Amino acid sequence: MGVINIEDVQPGMVLAADLRTTQGRLLLPLGSPITSEHLRIARIWGITEADVQGVSEADAERDALSRLDPEVRKLLDALSGWRFSCCDLSLAPVRQLMRLFMQRAARGATRGKAADLVARYRGPRIPPDVLKAPLPAEKPTCADILKKELGLASLPTIFNEIVEAVKSPKSSAAHIAEVIGKDPSIASRLLRLVNSAFYGFQSQIDTLSRAVAIVGTIQITNLAMGIAVTTSFKGIPEEHLDLRAFWEHSIAVGVMARLLASHARVPGEERLFVAGLLHDIGRLVMVRNFPDLAADAVRRAMASGKPMDDVERVVWGFSHARLGSLLMHEWKLPEGLRKAVDMHHVPFKADAEVEAALIHVADVTAHALGFGHSGSRLVPPLFAEAWKRIGLPISILPTLAAQTENQMRDLMRVFLEDHAAVA
Template sequence: MGKVNASDLRTGMILASDAFSSNGRLLLPRGTVLDEQHIRVLKIWGALDADIEHVSAGEAQQESLLSIPEHDLAAARQFVDSLFSAANLASPPMPELHTACMKLYVSRLQAGQTLSTDTFNWNPIPQPDNISKSSLEEFVNTDKGLASFPDIYFRISNALEDPSSTANKLAEVISKDPSISAKLLSLVNSPFYGFGQRIDSLSRSVALVGAREISQLALGVAVIDLFIGVPDGIISVRGFWQHSVACGVLNRILASHMQGMQQERCFVIGLLHDIGRLVMLKLAPQHVAWAVNLSRTTGISLYLAERTIFGFDHTDVARALFKRWNLPEELLDGVAEHHGLNDIPSVEAALCSVADTLAIAMGFGANGSILVRTIPPTIWKTINLPESAIEATILAAERQIHDITSIFLS
């Protein structure tokens, strides 16, 4: 017997032990012979996997792959192997991620999309031998427009900290900014939350989602609005935000599988994890192009290439900005440490690191990084999730990312 991913369950399989939902509710007893209804129940209730008699996870995955038409499977394999060419497939959970991506790209092929390994080709660009560098402080001070954060967020925070504040009061403060108001309402009514009925007021949104959670989402919207108008460079700004939204969505879903994690905070950490790179793109687009060139011609990670070109990387820029803006420390840690450089990363940073990798693996990699890198063992150990969470998270996110991107970038 073995743990089989929910996506690989088939009729006729027999449960070797009781099956539970993600919140511990008993769904099906040991000995149940699975039919379509049973499998649907397990998926609806968020079961990541099930213990199946006489079947291993590998055998179930192989059976799923064998059911795919050979032409589609070969095309997906060629693309995914190129995507993972810089990753160590012997390191958990990379084999699980590779298989999940095979299924994902097969489904996209069958939906009419095309896949081309030309995506991974790179024509080197001229790069000078000596590149002028400035200090981090000098660089961040280049744009006086970044000196302060939009006041609306701090008005929301002040209302939140007021003991006498109500949902109506907080909604009144948010409503002073029409852009943030409209996007928050759209988000609350999207598949991101999946409420069964239309939510037509901010006060109702605050009551349902939570005041602190709404304030964190408002922060994310405010940051995006702050950077509207940044011109495209070697990185498409819309593509950048699509990657960022994907990372936020994936981070939130991963967090939902862990007890005690604040899901909205994780969403905002994912949404803002590369904000320093957008600042770099705005202030020094040619330097960013050289960094991307160095990364793709040498194979090193883009943040390491940034250090070579700039003398610092995008997480350093984010740290400087967050401190200048006086944004919450818990957001700063998740954003600034998501590359896992600490020996013992925070759970928020580790989750964001995994979400970042999943976003690139799903093809939402327009942040300058196009190849999937190995998830560091310390990162995977820190979040302590079953490998089956990888595919479940990807499947859930695929349905949300495009909708939420359109909300944030409308």
């Protein structure tokens, strides 16, 4: 028996354990043969995996790929090779991520949908001659961009009160609820977040004060700050950045960082979710203030096959991670959040904390599995030191992928409710 992705379950397979919703509701008892109707209902309920008799995860993966049209399989092989070209394939976690990407991309893939598959996971082809173009003679400094951005940024007026509430040791649960409640939009999103698959509480939480009491004051304020920041970046033209894909990637990194922290028994799961949510905020700042230069860096990364942050250091003189951390410092966000963002591409440095390693692994995993993107479609390299530091087995990756998928749709609605694309 083995736990496999619901998309790989075939009619006629037999359950080796009860099939339940994330809220614990029994849909089908163990020993039951699975039908197409059962699978349809399971998807409606957001069930992402099932424990079935006589089929291992590896078996299911091989079967799913063997059923593909040979031309589609050939395309997936080529697409995977290109997307993982920055990665060290001698690392077992990277090989597992590539297999998981193949499995995920194969769902519903047909020869007729090949162009859509390439567009989704590779994006437009970039001619190599972009590398011949000279680099800009004058480059903006971090200070220049921060000065410009702080004039543009329109964080909700309640943001500073939330920041102060986080810092104050005297803030009570009632006071935290009162502060957040001053902004109906943030309060509404926060309640929907608490009632989503992100937490999976069995009973409805209908007031902020109850949410604070159950989740915790620091946890709630961290989440509220994350929601407040995401609402301030709107109106970026699509030709400069696919904002929906950007937030899909960022939310996925936050979810994965929180899940990894839970499995690794690292405290502060909500803090890590917010760090993951904001890990690429510097790239949004680059795009909003200097769109042409930001686009040039993306094109150079795609054409050269080099990691995005390496190319940024050449084009800009600094990376989006450093810029984002400096902006978070100006916003007076907690130091732990800022440092995790600053070092998520260099988690091997001596002064990097385990939180940076968790964000790094979550970032690579989200890129690898195709949960949105933040410009370049290439999967950034995974540092073996970071994987070793979080101390988790490779077998955690399929579970991480399934749990993230289960939470993503709810969270996309919470954070992108103003975007018509999220229906």
